[in-house]
Amino acid sequence: MQNRYLDERTARDIDTRITKILNDLDNPEPPLRLEHVRELLKLDFGFYSSSNTGAIAETIHRLKVAGKQVISRPSLLIDAIKKWQLKALWVPDRKRILLDSELPPAKQRWGEAHEIGHSVLPWHDAVMHGDMKRTLSLACEEQVESEANFAAGRLLFLQDAFVEHVRSSPLTFESVKSLSKVFGNTITSTLWRAVESTDIAAFGMVSQHPKHEMSSEPLRYFVRSKKFCDLFPGVSAMQVFKVLQTFCFGNRGPIGKSDICFVDLSGTEHVFFVEAFFNSHETLTLGVYRRTKVSSFPQGGKTHYS
Ligand SMILES: [Zn+2]
Numbered sequence: 001m002q003n004r005y006l007d008e009r010t011a012r013d014i015d016t017r018i019t020k021i022l023n024d025l026d027n028p029e030p031p032l033r034l035e036h037v038r039e040l041l042k043l044d045f046g047f048y049s050s051s052n053t054g055a056i057a058e059t060i061h062r063l064k065v066a067g068k069q070v071i072s073r074p075s076l077l078i079d080a081i082k083k084w085q086l087k088a089l090w091v092p093d094r095k096r097i098l099l100d101s102e103l104p105p106a107k108q109r110w111g112e113a114h115e116i117g118h119s120v121l122p123w124h125d126a127v128m129h130g131d132m133k134r135t136l137s138l139a140c141e142e143q144v145e146s147e148a149n150f151a152a153g154r155l156l157f158l159q160d161a162f163v164e165h166v167r168s169s170p171l172t173f174e175s176v177k178s179l180s181k182v183f184g185n186t187i188t189s190t191l192w193r194a195v196e197s198t199d200i201a202a203f204g205m206v207s208q209h210p211k212h213e214m215s216s217e218p219l220r221y222f223v224r225s226k227k228f229c230d231l232f233p234g235v236s237a238m239q240v241f242k243v244l245q246t247f248c249f250g251n252r253g254p255i256g257k258s259d260i261c262f263v264d265l266s267g268t269e270h271v272f273f274v275e276a277f278f279n280s281h282e283t284l285t286l287g288v289y290r291r292t293k294v295s296s297f298p299q300g301g302k303t304h305y306s
Pocket residue numbers: 114118129130131135136144145148
């Protein structure tokens with residue numbers, strides 16, 4: 001799944017709302033404390049457990065998942081959670097965010113920010129809203145979900161504070177890791193936002209290990225900077241993955257780096273520096289533009305022109 005950019009007007013509208021929140025919090029230093037955002041917006045917060053269902057006896061009347069109404073009559077909340085494998089919920093009439101306590105802690109932060117996103121966008125229907133793994137994924141294509149994810153990203157990465165960090169130093173896997181610590185977000189979401197924030201041609205990829213046996217879905221995300229989309233629209237995630245297979249090795253941490261050439265729209269070859277990192281679960285890859293490839297002429301002072 002590839003990233004997509006919201007149209008400018010929508011992005012600006014959402015951004016204005018995030019700016020207001022950050023201003024009201026006196027433009028905090030990273031990492032953003034989500035409990036301060038909840039306090040400001042008077043949002044209630046709680047956990048549920050899909051394996052310990054005693055606490056969820058609530059009846060619900062309407063529920064939307066991925067922008068579609070999936071319940072329109074009284075039903076038990078726990079049944080809906082199980083049926084749609086919901087990981088996070090937004091309950092507008094109670095101004096309440098609910099998270100599955102079994103969601104890994106690193107993903108809870110994103111889930112919570114995503115629900116805050118739904119809560120601050122007034123055109124997101126005021127019905128109970130459920131998110132599963134897919135809609136919390138950064139590449140979700142449903143409009144309301146990509147809006148909530150955009151809001152989450154702008155909030156957790158403190159808008160232009162992150163963009164300035166990304167643009168003021170060379171973009172490398174090491175810089176992504178250190179920004180992930182500074183802003184308190186996962187390396188995957190930091191890689192994603194860094195690629196979307198840079199003004200040079202760059203891409204990020206989340207995939208299986210390139211040397212392991214191919215699974216049915218080897219590629220999870222392929223995120224491209226705007227400049228990369230403009231200049232290298234023909235470069236696919238599978239093309240990147242196949243190149244990784246030629247030089248990656250090892251099973252933990254950095255598993256390979258290399259210069260790789262890709263062809264731009266006009267047929268010219270360009271060199272990218274590509275780094276891959278395996279976290280024992282997924283491979284994260286970052287590719288950053290280096291230079292135009294200089295065509296090689298025969299060495300030794302002899303050039304063959306006819
Ligand atoms: Zn959602």
